[in-house]
Amino acid sequence: MSEKEVTVLPKTPRTPEEQLVWEAKAKIRLLLNLWDLGEGKAKIKKGDLTKRIVRTGEVSKDYEAVLTGLREGGAIAFSMDKRVMVVEITDVGQQVLADGLKNRDSQFEFDGSQIGTRLGNALLRWLRLQDAPVKPKPEVEIIASYERFKVVALKVYDRLNRDYNFDNLVPIYRMRRAIAERVSRSQFNEWMLEMQADRLLILQGGEMTEITSDKAEDSIKTSLGELRYYATRLTPQS
Known part of the structure; x- marks a missing residue:
């Protein structure tokens, strides 16, 4: 049974106070549907979200x-993908959703005597995910010596x-990003x-090819101000 079939909405115009309550509920319901459609992280078409949230009346x-x-408020972000408007929930939106579902002072609740299957299942998926154990991130080795x-x-x-298949011309920016936070930028430059x-x-x-400012920044500049983009190994591979 769809949400449209079970939701009964008032036919008379809402008072200003009722409108504020409706918007507070709609905000959380919209975020929950967006989270469910995008599986918590993917971008979805704005039209698909609209079809999901607009109810009878x-x-x-x-x-x-x-x-x-x-x-x-930074809870959702819009962008264009192949000339189609898409929307995604942000980290801020994830927190707003969590507060709206878990906070005792939240105004969010389901309207009517029944709720739609999709919305109810979305809430169940969200709740179960909160109880799932979080895997600790492995410790990153800090490179402390040359x-x-x-x-x-x-x-x-x-x-x-x-x-x-770089053919012995490995981009330095790729090496820097692969080593990442294991060494500081200045130390990476010095040791390279x-x-x-x-x-x-x-x-x-x-x-x-396809040079960008961030790729240039992640390459190496010599003491003479010249950029070095590639590394070639002189020692035999072990």
Whole structure:
């Protein structure tokens, strides 16, 4: 049974107080449906969301103020995908949804004597997910010495070169991002230049296809201000 079949809505205009309560409920119901349709993270078509939330006796225009308020509050985000408007729930929206469903002071409740199967099942999925155990993130090894950095950097180089067929011209920005927070940016630069001085790698400039500002920033700049985009290994692969 669909939500439209079981929801009974008042035919008389709402008072200002009733409108505020309706919008508070609609906000949480909209976020719950968006969370369910997108499985908590995916973008969905705005039209699909509208079909899901508009009930008997309502029109999509009724939800414009609710959508605008959620967007301005950072709870949802709109974007274009192949000329189609899509919407997704943000981290802020996840928290707003959690507060609306769990907070005792929340005004959210289901209207009428019954609720639609889809909305009820969405709530069940959300509740079960909250009870699921959270896997702890594995600890990240911090690279504290040049000797350790050499080992890690060469392994990263070999893996990227093999997996992406870079033909011994591995983008430095890819190496930096693979090593990520295990070493600071300045230390990465210093130790990569030291590996070049030790004739383990050659850092090369040239041209990079589809260069962007973030790729350039994640490459290496020499003391003369010249950018080095690629690394080539001089030592044999172990």
